[in-house]
Amino acid sequence: MMYHTNKYVFKVMLAVGTLLVSTALYSQDQDSIRYIPLSEVTLTAKKESRLSLLRFYKSGNLNTTEEILARMPNISLVRRGSYGQEALLRGMGGGQVHVLIDGMRVFGACTDKMDPPTIYIEPSNLKSIQSATATQDLTFGSTIGGVLNMKTLEPIPGEKEKFSGQWNAAYQSASQAFQTGGNIQYSAPRDALQFSGVYRKHHDYKDGNGKTVNHTGYEKWNASLGYQHQSKNGHTLQIQGLLDEGRDIGYAALHMDVGYASAKMISASYGINNHHGIGSQLKLKAYYNQVNHEMDDTKRPDVPMHMDMPGESRVSGFYTEWQSGSHTSSPLDLRMEWYRHNSSASMTMYSPGAADMYMLTLPDNRRDVMNLNARKTWTMDTSNQLIVSASGDYSVYALLSEMGKQQWTVFGHDGETQHRYAFSFNAAWWHHYNSLWSTRLTLGRGERMATPQELYGYYLFYIGNPELRNESSWNAEALVRYKNKRLQFNAQVFLNRLSQYVYGKPVADLSVMTPGAQGVKQWQNISDAWMTGAEGTVVFSFVKNLMLLHTSRYLYGWRENFTPLPQVAPYKSFTSVRYSRKLWNLQLENEWAAAQTHIDPEMGEDATDSFILFHLRGQIQLPVNRKSLALTLAIENLLNNYYHEHLDWGNIPRPGRNVTLGVNVTF
């Protein structure tokens, strides 16, 4: 009665909205309560429901990927510059979370995490963002923090319209920014081609006191091209390429900016749908990507010493996925993956009158990773479903550079090749009490291997630890969901115990190697750490045209002696009220963050004040010749508050009142 498993695969593909809000988005689809391992925010939809929450995430037509991530209920962002923020999933990031683009591994090239891979993808070529916390989704290998997978737009053959697409442009007042972008698709019966591009130019923005915050501007462009061929018997071939380039990205909290950040990605995949007529699917994909990153201090007035800091990351990978499909009530999914990650970073310092100083901040190294994982779903009866998944991972780390090995002799390491293993499993039990109430209980054990930075990083704030052990976790989560035609809500509470918690411990007797650094930290496995928290979402339609949405999240983390964990965002809520008519809509938003005093001073954290923001957004649709022209107006930080968030580095103030004017053409 409540769900039909034979729709399972397609529902996953179609799922719109996060796990929390997915039912809200398809409120008319009473049959769609089922386990979706990933929370998913769909960003591009042909037909948007007027009450769609899509615009809640994609609040403007030219949002950055980060702006969308910031609104996802389980994500908080570490802000080092006005661009290039790192997503934390329930307080976990870095090597604790798999960040992927279309299932491909992409790693930032900066040793100091200035370029999380999310900056190399743009909403204009994004179809959806999937997130899964803890061990809920082991599809991409062992993890303790979860998965963030950004799915790009696919060209779709056989569409009604031969040419379709959209174009938009916007101006933002706070940073006098201009941005434009769009995508266009050509769709033939069996073939389709798609191109998307975006360009953004932001100047330094003004904060809530009307003062210009220096070194916050940036410029970037992104372009992608995709081709898909579909054969009559359900075979598909897809080739995609993406280029992204950012220049002069300001990092106000640092002594230097990013001069250049670029990514190149190419992939080819082959898929067989409905294999043997039993609904099974097979997909093979091979890919390569390269990221280059360079810091730049030439635009700063008082540079104690000029430095060059280039970094590079290259990944080649291959994976194959098999899903047993709809012929069975207990489907099985299998995935096997191999990838090779080469990374390196160096630093050259130029001291007048002295020899140039050169150091490998991340000695050239290679990591080969293999993982194999499986997920099995058992549908016991109409009200009970059990999903069990497991992943086994194997990794080989090798230092390639002779100088890198020599550097490590300072710490008594010979840079020998390392072999590491990790294993994770997860079990989730759905129970549907009646047509309104459901619960899900999850228990998982996760493990993750160290990143090359954590093993081999050399000075530059952090020093690696070749003897770092795997970080592991036990996590439990309970979810309650209620849904009727007017009101839906989700609430989840979780508890996560991390063992061999990896912590950047300040080492007092190590001296800093870079001007401006305050100290050197070394990655160490310290005692256990605990994280607990809750998230909730409420969607309520008062009357036909008025909808309220509220999300709340709270996270609390501690280690031994109840010392607070670092990088824990305070309680935060978004509340949004939307009134929509056929051709226009208006949305008032409230964003509230509590103060954070639960801080880790050893990590250099300080307390952060609470703030309340209001945003106003509106859109008018002008149907022109069966195409659509939309004008959008957004006023963010309506009251021009002066504030910063807890995870913002250097307490750099956020933008003040920001008026965005946009135009959007859909054809």
Added chain:
Amino acid sequence: MKSLYSIIAMFAFLPLFMACSKDDTPAPDPLLGLTKEGTVAGARVEIWSKTALFAGYNELTVAVYDSANPAKRIEESHIQFMPVMTMNMNGMTYQHSAPIENPAENAVKGVFPGAIIFQMASMGGSWKLKLHLHNHLNNREGELEWPITVAQPEQAMVKTLVATDNSKLIIAWRQKSTCKVGINDFELACYKMQDMMSFPAVTDFTCAITPEMPSMNHGSPNNVDPLHNGNGHYLGKVNFTMTGDWRIHIQLKKNGTDIAAPFYFDTLVK
């Protein structure tokens, strides 16, 4: 392609590696850097030095051949170095010698390795090198003498200190190979100036080292203070975390108390 490049690069740089490669026991034929030669006591004497003579710890190799039979190498003889510096100051002439390490009586792999620690370059006066040979083959003795030029290296490799007891100390950094990033052997040779002509080795010091990058004001971790290892030589380890100009601060101690003011050696790490 990549491997092709690296092979080409390897061949291109091969001569470099060969030139730099460290060989602790120099082969006499061909020897690098024939510095001086002469005939005395029925023997032809050759002095070899890999580097031109400089103010600092100079490793010298003496090869001795039978002058009657030039192909025959004499492997047992008594060799004594006697470097002499002559200086003119205010119309007075002074002479002094330098710390030496005479070769052992028996040749090592056919040659006689020894060392002279020139505490100063030829700038202030003129160096002469005398060599006394006792040829054990024919039991004849004799002395050779050469004028020599001792260059001042770019970075000082020897320091003269005044100890707390007013004695003069000569401390040389015996650098066996160019400093590189990572862990490096660090060897000091310490001598006391007993009089103008004798410089016995000091064997009862301890020594604390602190590397520093003067332009950065930072150091490096996990250095190993040199410990006495015989004949006034002190062996330790020094770490460099990056290329560039480094300074190694040294504090000499005797029985736990400072014996002289701290001093340093500068070096370029490549």
